[in-house]
Amino acid sequence: MERMTFSETAIECLRTGRVLALTGAGVSAESGLATFRGEGGLWEGRDPVELATPEAFRKDPKTVWRFYTERREKAAQASPNAGHQALATLEEALGERFLLVTQNVDGLHERAGSRRIVRLHGSLWRLRCTRCGDEDEDLDLIASHRCSCGGRRRPGVVWFGEPLPAGAFEQAANAATRADVVLVAGTSSLVYPAAGLPEIGRDAGAWTVEINPEPTAISDRVDERIPATSGSALPALIEAAALGAA
Numbered sequence: 353m354e355r356m357t358f359s360e361t362a363i364e365c366l367r368t369g370r371v372l373a374l375t376g377a378g379v380s381a382e383s384g385l386a387t388f389r390g391e392g393g394l395w396e397g398r399d400p401v402e403l404a405t406p407e408a409f410r411k412d413p414k415t416v417w418r419f420y421t422e423r424r425e426k427a428a429q430a431s432p433n434a435g436h437q438a439l440a441t442l443e444e445a446l447g448e449r450f451l452l453v454t455q456n457v458d459g460l461h462e463r464a465g466s467r468r469i470v471r472l473h474g475s476l477w478r479l480r481c482t483r484c485g486d487e488d489e490d491l492d493l494i495a496s497h498r499c500s501c502g503g504r505r506r507p508g509v510v511w512f513g514e515p516l517p518a519g520a521f522e523q524a525a526n527a528a529t530r531a532d533v534v535l536v537a538g539t540s541s542l543v544y545p546a547a548g549l550p551e552i553g554r555d556a557g558a559w560t561v562e563i564n565p566e567p568t569a570i571s572d573r574v575d576e577r578i579p580a581t582s583g584s585a586l587p588a589l590i591e592a593a594a595l596g597a598a
């Protein structure tokens with residue numbers, strides 16, 4: 353395992369305090385899933401940020417569904433990596449002292465065993481009818497894009513410009529204000545309101561740690577930066593805090 357140095361504050365908070373972990377697409381990069389803004393971020397030459405919108409779905413639902421079908425298939429084929437597993441281990445060790453807030457929709461945190469999880473941006477595995485509002489879970493990629501009411505189903509994800517699921521952000525913000533440490537991993541911190549969570553925590557006194565190989569929009573406003581991948585840094589952090597086999 354790569355050698356890494358963490359502050360004593362971070363280690364102490366992990367051992368005895370409340371921990372909020374906030375994750376983004378980068379945490380799944382080591383599972384082979386593309387981020388929106390990184391290398392290989394384009395889909396058929398198009399910007400995913402432009403496809404993941406209600407306007408795109410209204411104008412061209414077939415193309416948007418093709419994009420999501422492919423993302424669903426790739427996510428189904430991928431496996432959780434050491435970063436996902438470390439967060440599940442952390443939850444096991446900390447119990448109620450821990451909450452995971454994710455912007456990811458791929459289900460890999462859940463498959464690694466995370467249960468105390470707030471999904472800010474929904475899930476690729478939930479579908480919703482745009483006519484009757486009926487929701488389905490479709491883990492086997494078998495549901496049709498048409499609902500039995502004749503309406504069109506859409507992916508149960510939050511698109512750019514849409515509100516977050518009711519209560520999700522409040523729950524996350526509430527945990528941020530009570531946290532002793534906020535670990536931010538694998539997010540460019542450009543998408544609000546999620547990107548505001550570390551600042552909410554910090555204003556309320558939490559120590560903030562950013563794990564990302566690249567600097568981000570909030571890098572100069574965190575207390576500690578770990579310029580490494582989540583798949584290496586999260587297991588190393590758990591080992592440094594002696595919190596179980598990661």
Ligand code: NAD
Binds near residue numbers: 380382388456540
């Ligand atoms: P983003 O694409 O904007 O940023 C990804 C970040 O991850 C970058 O800062 C990059 O430097 C970092 N990164 C890359 N590899 C990493 C690694 N191995 N370890 C740690 N960090 C790494 O992603 P975002 O901030 O999550 O915002 C994109 C939006 O798109 C989110 O709202 C999310 O819902 C959605 N999205 C989800 C997935 C998924 O579920 N896997 C994939 C793509 C996009």
Ligand code: ZN
Binds near residue numbers: 481485502503
């Ligand atoms: Zn319907």
